[in-house]
Amino acid sequence: MPDTTSLTATSHRAGTTLLDSPAIAVRDVSVGFGPKTVLSEVDLPIERGTITALIGPTGCGKSTLLRSLNRMNDKTRGYWRRGRIEFDGADIADPGTDLLNLRRRVGMVFQRPNPFPMSISDNVVAGVRAHRMVPRAEMAAVAERYLKEVSLWGAVAERLGDSPFRLSGGQQQLLCLARALAVEPDVLLLDEPTSSLDPVTTEIVEDLLRKLAPRLTIVIVTHNLAQARRVSKTTAFLYNGRLVEQGDTAQIFEQPTQPETVSYVGGRIG
Ligand SMILES: Nc1ncnc2c1ncn2[C@@H]1O[C@H](COP(=O)(O)OP(=O)(O)OP(=O)(O)O)[C@@H](O)[C@H]1O
Ligand SMILES: [Mg+2]
Numbered sequence: 001m002p003d004t005t006s007l008t009a010t011s012h013r014a015g016t017t018l019l020d021s022p023a024i025a026v027r028d029v030s031v032g033f034g035p036k037t038v039l040s041e042v043d044l045p046i047e048r049g050t051i052t053a054l055i056g057p058t059g060c061g062k063s064t065l066l067r068s069l070n071r072m073n074d075k076t077r078g079y080w081r082r083g084r085i086e087f088d089g090a091d092i093a094d095p096g097t098d099l100l101n102l103r104r105r106v107g108m109v110f111q112r113p114n115p116f117p118m119s120i121s122d123n124v125v126a127g128v129r130a131h132r133m134v135p136r137a138e139m140a141a142v143a144e145r146y147l148k149e150v151s152l153w154g155a156v157a158e159r160l161g162d163s164p165f166r167l168s169g170g171q172q173q174l175l176c177l178a179r180a181l182a183v184e185p186d187v188l189l190l191d192e193p194t195s196s197l198d199p200v201t202t203e204i205v206e207d208l209l210r211k212l213a214p215r216l217t218i219v220i221v222t223h224n225l226a227q228a229r230r231v232s233k234t235t236a237f238l239y240n241g242r243l244v245e246q247g248d249t250a251q252i253f254e255q256p257t258q259p260e261t262v263s264y265v266g267g268r269i270g
Contacts, residue, residue: 109188150181225265
């Protein structure tokens with residue numbers, strides 16, 4: 001049995017069963033920059049404990065939507081948002097939202113690996129340390145656990161004190177994944193996390209995502225349609241400022257209902 005005590009406590013307050021509700025609910029959300037509207041009236045429930053893929057041609061707003069989910073765009077010049085984004089039932093824009101805590105619980109990994117200028121092991125526990133999640137004496141064990149989880153331990157065990165910048169690009173990305181996982185998020189947002197990785201590392205990441213999904217909710221932006229099919233349960237297709245279609249991944253790829261989706265998954269647009 002998973003430990004659901006804290007969720008149940010929250011759900012009594014909210015009067016609903018949170019375990020059955022979406023981890024994140026995007027309700028009638030429009031986003032843009034200055035005079036430009038990037039996406040209009042998006043409704044998207046992100047199912048708890050599953051992988052959701054966001055697909056669509058370049059510039060359609062995938063990253064903008066993803067970054068809205070943990071308020072990463074807040075400080076971007078000109079950015080605005082209308083509508084509601086709920087995380088565990090509460091609007092993430094509520095004045096009472098603790099932004100640091102939101103970003104711990106809704107973590108993010110970017111397209112380009114961004115290790116911090118500190119040792120490999122310090123990278124893994126950077127967030128754990130900042131949030132004072134475990135005593136100092138346990139940091140090494142936490143680093144080892146998450147480096148093992150992302151299949152990087154074997155490659156770095158002998159050089160934990162080294163700079164991460166001497167690792168290969170793929171290893172750096174695995175390190176960033178380890179860092180994101182170490183703070184035990186509920187949701188992981190991934191923006192084209194494997195687009196610069198070789199096929200072997202890509203497979204490591206995809207296997208890991210599948211393994212994580214029951215305890216973690218994952219949203220992945222990808223241009224790789226085969227990847228979306230391989231890893232996701234649900235797919236959402238963004239095009240021309242709209243969320244054109246969302247549904248079960250097999251349905252989106254095999255029986256799309258909208259003509260734009262038919263063209264995109266058939267390789268005719270994008
Ligand atoms: N900081 C910004 N200021 C102004 N416009 C922006 C900014 N960031 C993104 N945009 C615009 O918003 C639109 C959506 O961009 P976004 O990066 O979300 O697209 P995307 O779907 O992630 O594309 P790609 O597949 O190329 O990564 C684009 O027209 C882009 O030029
Ligand atoms: Mg993008």
